[in-house]
Amino acid sequence: MGRSIVEAFAGQGARVLVNYHTSRQAAEELASRFGSDRAVALPADVTDPGQVAALLATGREHFGAPVTTVVNSALMGFSFNGDARPGVTEIGWEDFAAQFAGSVRGALNTIQAALPYLREKGFGRIINVGTNLFQNPVVPYHDYTAAKAALLSLTRTTAKDLGRHGITVNMVSGGLLRTTDASAATPEEVFEAIAAGTPLGRVITPEEFADTVLFFACPWARSVTGQNLVVDGGLVMD
Numbered sequence: 001m002g003r004s005i006v007e008a009f010a011g012q013g014a015r016v017l018v019n020y021h022t023s024r025q026a027a028e029e030l031a032s033r034f035g036s037d038r039a040v041a042l043p044a045d046v047t048d049p050g051q052v053a054a055l056l057a058t059g060r061e062h063f064g065a066p067v068t069t070v071v072n073s074a075l076m077g078f079s080f081n082g083d084a085r086p087g088v089t090e091i092g093w094e095d096f097a098a099q100f101a102g103s104v105r106g107a108l109n110t111i112q113a114a115l116p117y118l119r120e121k122g123f124g125r126i127i128n129v130g131t132n133l134f135q136n137p138v139v140p141y142h143d144y145t146a147a148k149a150a151l152l153s154l155t156r157t158t159a160k161d162l163g164r165h166g167i168t169v170n171m172v173s174g175g176l177l178r179t180t181d182a183s184a185a186t187p188e189e190v191f192e193a194i195a196a197g198t199p200l201g202r203v204i205t206p207e208e209f210a211d212t213v214l215f216f217a218c219p220w221a222r223s224v225t226g227q228n229l230v231v232d233g234g235l236v237m238d
Helices: 002-011 024-032 049-063 093-121 142-165 188-196 206-217
Strands: 016-020 039-043 069-072 124-131 167-174 228-231
Touching: 002 016, 002 024, 002 206, 016 024, 016 049, 024 039, 039 049, 049 093, 069 093, 069 206, 093 124, 093 142, 124 142, 124 206, 142 167, 167 206, 206 228
Parallel strands: 016 039, 069 124, 124 167, 167 228
Antiparallel strands: none
């Protein structure tokens, strides 16, 4: 999914900081496709505020301009395999803590690190990646879903807090995507069941999801903030 988001933005002429934690080779190969004047791969653990601040400072130095759009899509080691998920009687708080660290702490660190640059420009777009599972928990991934629900709350309170600075904050919530690293373990029959339950009759791709992320960053969405747009082929209608 991260790759598709980079491709969507770079394809429209944006300059992109490709953040990676462990996937250095993949990130560098992706950035190299667009040239150093358009994309650069930089390491940072988003749960560490110092590393995030260094990432954005390096990006400003590289491009000679501050960041204006932040996409929070970090996922902490999660696999969408309903057969292997822990049930409510087995799951531990450490599982919740890990997901909150990636989804909520990571987003908070990134937003706080980017704020000086966004305020400097008097403009900004913050786009958080959510899930349709807290509206339609077809598979009860307790820890992942709770963390994303908290991220929606952060999205809306931050939108209220930062609107006066010309900064919009929105969420794009996907369903199961065909196929990402996290959904690679999903059994085929699950994909088929979800496709059958959507008006479009198919599972959404990472590229289609990325198009909606791009929408929130573009001028067409300039008056939209605090919203959660579900991109799942119509499985959830809210």
